[in-house]
Amino acid sequence: MDTFTAVGIAEGFIDADSEDQVIEAWQLLIDTGLAWKLQGWFGRTASQLIGQGVCQEPDPSRVPDPLDQARALIREAYQ
Numbered sequence: 856m857d858t859f860t861a862v863g864i865a866e867g868f869i870d871a872d873s874e875d876q877v878i879e880a881w882q883l884l885i886d887t888g889l890a891w892k893l894q895g896w897f898g899r900t901a902s903q904l905i906g907q908g909v910c911q912e913p914d915p916s917r918v919p920d921p922l923d924q925a926r927a928l929i930r931e932a933y934q
Contacts, residue, residue, distance in 0.1 A: 886917045
């Protein structure tokens, strides 16, 4: 999942396939730190999700490498 999709799912302008995908989106926003750089409610919601044990504390090592994502998309397009 990319950050645009994660923001879209969090804001509701992109439909999530499941509750797990919503959690994945929030975890990505947390891990990238983006949750605290966007509108205030993103950070507040992220903090609540961490406090409730739904999401984990930020861990940048969980953030996918954008180059790996691009390579995967290219491979997929040429298969």
